[in-house]
Amino acid sequence: MKAVFAFDSFKGSASSASLAGAASEAFLEVFPDAETKCFPVADGGEGSIDAVYLSAGATKIVTAVHDPLMRPLETCYARCKDGSALIEAAAASGLTLLAPSERDPMKTTSFGTGEQIAAAISSGCRDITLALGGTATNDAGIGILSALGYVFRDSEGNALVPPGFSGSGNLAATGENLSRIASVDASGAMPGLAQCRFTLACDVSTVFYGPDGAAYVFAEQKGASPGDITLLDKGLRHFSEIIYGTTGKDISRIPGSGAAGGICGGLLAFLNATIRPGIDMMLDLTGLRKAIAGADIVFTGEGSTDGQTLMGKAVSGICKAAKDSGTEAIVLCGNCGLTAGERRTLGEQGATAVFPVQSGPVTLEEAMLERTVLANVSRTVKEIAMVIKSLQTRHRQH
Template identity: 35%
Template sequence: MVKVVVAPDSFKGSLTALEVAEQMKLGVKRAIPEAEVEMVPVADGGEGTMDTLVHHTYGEQKRESVEGPLGDPVEAKWGILGDKETAVIEMAEASGFNLVSSDRLNPLQASTYGTGQLIKCALDYGCKRLLLAIGGSATNDGGAGMATALGVKLFDEAGVELKRGGAQLKRLHSISIEDLDPRLRDVEVVVASDVTNPLCGPNGASFIFGPQKGATDLMVEQLDQALSHYAAVVKETVGKDVKDLPGAGAAGGLGAGLIAFLDAGLQPGVDLVLDVLGFDEKVNGASLVLTGEGKTDEQTSFGKVPMGVGLRAKQKQVPVICISGSLDDGYKKVAKYGVDAFFSITDRPQTLDCAMERADQLVAETVEQVISVYCLRGPRS
């Protein structure tokens, strides 16, 4: 019996990871009707992580009204995994770039307060483990808003609590964690992040990610100075030195706040997801693994799904084929991470819109052809 594991990411804007997996399974079955196909739709810790983990573990989704990046109320989703003890939160749901129109982007004022509110919702539910995916932020406040929502108090020199936003941190004089939610002491917090940038400096949160959130050159300087001051006060008050810590600059410094106040551990996003899905066990006995994403290029080798899947399958000596919407410059670099072959689903010259509309059909047809050829070489059973 041939066993094939299909473990794709989503084809962004076209198919979810589950829909891609279903079409891959269809293609495999057309070529080998008797094949055992294990569907393991994957995410890399960014968009879609919550949906993937909740679906695969038979969990449930919740909706809460929380404070958006600029203080407006937003409806945010968060998930509870099938064990009923693990919450999965995408910070973009509450504090994301997608929640602010381009003409309103303002990293000086944007806050992660809503993300803290979602964490509090998970604590109210009784969750003992928190998985946070922190990509796609509109914020640059070092996680100060998140911490405030959970009981941390930030004061200026006059003893007045600071307002929201990264720019306010330049006025920070002292921090009180006396009212930090005590339930956090009994909760494990794991952060999915592939960003290794420090909090401050030329490679820090403000300089690298600030401009895409609407920061001018002057704003970048202001925010970097504010975060540097914030890090100094955190070190003095909380005893955590987060300024130069790899990953502290993730999500506008939310990584730093989670480490400082929630004692969080950072983990590559795709590894966190693969662990929760039990991917290593599912690959046991497999003849082949199929993975893929919307576009495979040089960036894939910086922690995206095909790289993570390739590395895990390589440890089990199982071959991996990547089926993607398109292959762009640098995709061959992913080969050193355990991916043996690459195929694009594009079957003829066509517009991007046309290819996206036909993506389900194209995935199934491409997989069918790839598996048919694979069979000619004698698949391992």
């Protein structure tokens, strides 16, 4: 018996690695001779670097950058064995870097992520994957591009620069000033940038602006008021027009262009960049796809399995990989919010069965404790393994 364990984190409760470890140990209690492999999982957002670092033997490179409010920060990116780089947008531009009272996508910048990219390019990387997700920004990537040498100007020629760097007449390169941009100057782009290839890994299909765009879908959770959201969306719409006039590219309705506060759309417009579902990228970088293909069964899961799971999340990606290779896929979750139709769809994507792991009524606080989650996952995996073993025994007897 060959089994793979690849869980997304149960956010606020248990890490990807701890869940896989607990599930594997439980399985081995029933099948002590089984060959098991554990993989940390991320879908292209937060946790991507750790997943690659642990599974693919990448090297962590520490860089001195700035956080979304331009405070000094040390963070890292992953340098892979083939010389490519993986950078998490959330590492320098993440929402978790700010206290709740500091969160304001009108005034935050992605400049620090641009500094990480610049450091990778300066070290010789030309193939860069940017994992999008978990950002505190809604600046359409102008902070990143500014760090790479692009200059954005208003109608009077004033440059948009990182917050705190503003000189006389200059504006901050943040979400609140997107509507002020009149021109884009790429003449100062850093050496080597033109030779780079970027993969933008994301797990959402949000477009650039509008009701289904970056501001209306995500800005509230980043601290924006209803009035802010209207202004941010207006800025994104205006910036998309500037992009079209400058590059001839219409990025406004590309699925995923609104990811990470529009970073995805901004980089698609000005860099040699393509979008790829985050989980697909992680399946290949970590070797998980290959491991699933060689296994009899894969256990995966997440804190809440619901309609969002079907839209490119890690669990659905793992189920699809299992289906492609004929491997059984078992999904465990803290809460199952799938409708009957959504459950059928997840089954069509490759899920053999879905099991909520909570065994009885407890408080939400108790249910989300790490020890509770790991115990529930272990118990559920062991019960499933016992069913499998019983069926195997009966099959051999007949």
